[in-house]
Amino acid sequence: MRDQKFAEATNRGLDMDPRIVEHAKLLVNYCTNVKRGDNVLVEITDEDGLELAVEVCREVASLGAHPMIVTCPTEFTRALLESTPLGDLAVTPRIVVEAMRASDVDIFVRSDSNTRFLETMDSKRMAIRSKAMKPYREEFLKKRWTATIHPTNAHAQEGGMSLSEYREFVYSSVLRDWKSEITRMKPLKDKMDKVSEVRLIGTDTDLSFSIKGRIAVIDDAKLNLPGGEVFTAPVDDSATGTIFFDLPSVYSRKEVTDIRLTFEKGLIVDYSASKNESLLKELIATDEGSKRLGEFGVGTNKGITRSTKNILFDEKIAGTIHLAIGDAYKECGGTNKSAVHWDMIKTVKPGQILMDGESVQKDGKFSWE
Amino acid sequence: MRDQKFAEATNRGLDMDPRIVEHAKLLVNYCTNVKRGDNVLVEITDEDGLELAVEVCREVASLGAHPMIVTCPTEFTRALLESTPLGDLAVTPRIVVEAMRASDVDIFVRSDSNTRFLETMDSKRMAIRSKAMKPYREEFLKKRWTATIHPTNAHAQEGGMSLSEYREFVYSSVLRDWKSEITRMKPLKDKMDKVSEVRLIGTDTDLSFSIKGRIAVIDDAKLNLPGGEVFTAPVDDSATGTIFFDLPSVYSRKEVTDIRLTFEKGLIVDYSASKNESLLKELIATDEGSKRLGEFGVGTNKGITRSTKNILFDEKIAGTIHLAIGDAYKECGGTNKSAVHWDMIKTVKPGQILMDGESVQKDGKFSWE
Secondary structure, three states, rough: OOHOOOHHHHHHHOOOOOOHHHHHHHHHHOOOOOOOOEEEEEEEEHHHHHHHHHHHHHHHHOOOEEEEEEEOOHHHHHHHHHHHHHHHHHOOOOHHHHHOOOOOOEEEEEEEOOOOOOOOOOOOHHHHHHOOOOOOHHHHHHHHEEEEEOOOOHHHHHHHOOOHHHHHHHHHHHHHHHHHEEEEEEHHHHHHHHOOOOEEOOOOOOEEEEEOOOOOOOOOOEEEEEEEEEOOOOOOOOOEEEEEEEEEEOOOOOEEEEEEEEOOOOEEEEEEEOOHHHHHHHHHHHOOOOOEEEEEEEEEEEOOOOOOOOOHHHOEOOEEEEEEEEOOHHHOOOOOOOOEEEEEEOOOOOOOOEEEEEEEEEEEEEEEO | HHHHHHHHHHHHOOOOOOHHHHHHHHHHHHHHHOOOEEEEEEEEOOHHHHHHHHHHHHHHHHOOEEEEEEEEHHHHHHHHOOOOOOOHHHOOHHHHHHHHOOOEEEEEEOOOOOOOOOOOOOOOOOOOOOOOOOOHHHHHOEEEEEEEOOOOOOOOOOOOOHHHHHHHHHHHHOOHHHHHHHHHHHHHHHHHHHHHHHEEEOOOOOEEEEOOOOOOOEOOOOOEEEEEEEEOOOOOOOOEEEEEOOOOOOOEEEEEEEEEEEEEEEEEEEEEEEHHHHHHHHOOOOOOOOEEEEEEEEOOOOOOOOOOHHHHHHHOOOOOOEEEEEEOHHHOOOOOOOOOOEEEEEEEEEEEEEEEOEEEEEOOOOOOO
């Protein structure tokens, strides 16, 4: 098969990685299930993403559906944020909302040429823009949508890899047999649906919370490609104990490291971080909900073997758990509400996940594996 | 001023040509007159155009208007044309029409990475797609729109130049003082509005036709950047004689060279070409209107000194005239109707343009210059 795929890709240009075509086909046929007559909005950030976008559009066209590519280069976003007069920044851009409204499917591809393009940007302007874009996000969520990443040097650099290494990393996590991945995640979901108490034990960590009555959701890679986690929402007042997140957490592309949180009756009562602690403080202080847990997830994607400071991958590393402070997912039966939803990741090698006192995962290995 | 412009551009990236910023400002402030609150659709073809698109968006944003970039790579267009099932190719893509409808302004930038990407494409499929896209073009024409080109290697290659030469060529034709260009074109318009008979004399050429009662229009570079021609519509039955077009004429990116046309009472009665004569034959045979003249124009842009096989520039070469067969412009009072409008260009060095028997231009120089 590989030879045939190479031949197919080679017909489209000698330098085309055949995995780009496989990635495109997954996005169109699996993630968003594009059908004849669909209008498909393909959104990319920087120009490197065009090679994937074109292959997505080729697949969309072959199904008798209608694609359009909207490009939001990082420099474009930066220019908008810094050049638009403040009053106008608060205005929802009609054209962007209407393009989304006219679509049935949205395929969003991050392909940044620079992942730190907002590092020095005024956060007030970013908040104003974000609020103005709310109708756009609401439209987006009404569609059959998916989000993914196309390997660029910038994303590779952020993850501390060469581009060729990073391509291996991305495609080994993305180009999986998602049906068997779902089968592999099923026992964990079943367990989580049944139990009441979760206890996490590891380096500087002993935290307990309840997930009683909540629903565990399998991330089957339809909304995010790659997928590979099972997640739910902790009961609001239940978290007690301390946790140390050994992997970096990134919020709006700002990195917070070595986060420690202590909970009492669901509330964060103590916190620290070795880098950007002030951002952690600010986010926890956002509202009532941001002082509580909104998500508990377990990573299961064996193609993801290390942190690359990108939540799309990090939260799915096999052998990690993550907790989010803030807003909980309704589909999990979650009740916590917040303007914030921020994931923090912890390896459980060494460590243990206990559910109702029974060891479910030890040092990264599920008890049934 | 140049230093300041360089400094401004340098702030945006060491390799940014400051003329890109000037080009962007012309498109936004002069050609389309973008105002606060406008929704501005910026369309480009291949990725090289993104640097101009981003500068356009920066300028648009600074005015409190709202930009969106739609990218149609040449490979995207090719993929759509060849991969879409025939029945679906005839369907108007809703999302594309709606994005256009939601805009107030459209700025279209050609930035092809390959100008011959449709050379081997089935013309029947192209015609079906073109028909399906009619509602899009109709929406486009309702907007404040402009079309321009961003210098790429492909366009340079098509014109037989290096990229740096071609950049000089493009910017010397685009970055002009358009107010004084209009002043320079005014005497020609006044003359054309007044006279009845035009006679073109040159190599293998002696052709006469009437423009009596027609209106001459100055191309002030608002719809096409660069501009620089004065054009009108010949009276339908008036053309008599023979003309030889020494510059190549391109239709749907196919080149026809050394076209000779002979007219009697407005109708083409004989024709020949040294390359792609069959295409010439096919186009003349399209309908009744395609056998007659639809346009007579005189190029006046002194920044354009040679043919680059791109009609956007070729028809404006100072010292050339062009005639189009087919559809005439209503704003000129033209009455000829056709599905075709195809421009053919001729140098008038050596040669002469006579109007009502008086020499208006000889060997490329206007009588009043």
